[in-house]
Amino acid sequence: MKVSVCRKSHFNAAHRLFNPNWDMAKNDAVFGKCNNPNFHGHNYNVEVWVKGEINAETGFVIDLKVLKDLIRIEIEDRFDHKNLNLDCEEFKNLNPTAENICVVIWQKLRDKLSADLDLKVRLFETDRNVVEFDGN
Numbered sequence: 001m002k003v004s005v006c007r008k009s010h011f012n013a014a015h016r017l018f019n020p021n022w023d024m025a026k027n028d029a030v031f032g033k034c035n036n037p038n039f040h041g042h043n044y045n046v047e048v049w050v051k052g053e054i055n056a057e058t059g060f061v062i063d064l065k066v067l068k069d070l071i072r073i074e075i076e077d078r079f080d081h082k083n084l085n086l087d088c089e090e091f092k093n094l095n096p097t098a099e100n101i102c103v104v105i106w107q108k109l110r111d112k113l114s115a116d117l118d119l120k121v122r123l124f125e126t127d128r129n130v131v132e133f134d135g136n
Contacts, residue, residue: 001054003051003052003053003061004061005049005051005062006048006050007047007050007064007071008046008048009045009046009047009048009071009076010043010044010045010046011044011075011079011080012042012080012081013042013079013081013082013083013084014039014040014082014083014084015034015039015040015041015083015084015091015096016035016039016040016085016096017034017095017097018035018095039085044101044123045123045124046071046105046121046123046124047121047122047124048067048071048105048119048120049120049121049122050062050117050118051120052114052116052117052118053116062113062114070109070112070113074109074112075108075109084096090104091104098123101125102122102133103133105121106133110135118134119134120132120133121133
């Protein structure tokens, strides 16, 4: 029997959505206010879901303290109070849309978890805009 556990987290970051191959008019048409050359920010909320068998010795799917520390190191410390476009290598050549941010978070965490655990990341860019990625 598999059980899912979740650790919630958050970070605050600025970004600008734009395609450098397009002129300003096309970027404005596609990305609107999110194409602001002076950037804009979000208070991102993250849910990290891990699914697996319950360990008979510990009773855990994963030690949530271990997951908390992993999220802090790989996500919070890396992205919190940063300009994603300028400060984060992951987005130097990748448009920091909510979709791309969610996939990057998943990739950062996936490599650090046991292969027998399933991972799903849910990113809330706003209360109304939510993206989810599970590797598929």
